[in-house]
Amino acid sequence: MRVVVAGATPLHYLILIAAVQILPRLFEKIHVPIEVREELSCPATPPLVSANVVARFPHHSRTFPVDFCIT
Numbered sequence: 001m002r003v004v005v006a007g008a009t010p011l012h013y014l015i016l017i018a019a020v021q022i023l024p025r026l027f028e029k030i031h032v033p034i035e036v037r038e039e040l041s042c043p044a045t046p047p048l049v050s051a052n053v054v055a056r057f058p059h060h061s062r063t064f065p066v067d068f069c070i071t
Helices: 008-016 020-026 034-040 047-056
Strands: 003-005 029-031 063-065
Touching: 008 020, 008 034, 008 047, 034 047
Parallel strands: 003 029
Antiparallel strands: 029 063
16 A cells, blocks of 8 residues: 655645646555644635645544545
């Protein structure tokens, strides 16, 4: 199983350029640290990014199947 720990910058720009759908081709699961989720959902983050992060990465969990993350 291929798992990745996601940082804020790659997720931010993959969402902005509508390329986040590449993740399932590369990884089976994605681990988003709570600090990364908080950074990407702060008021200074572009609305497109923060809305996607809040919808795709629930606050109560930290590791997600990639297909869940990009739907």
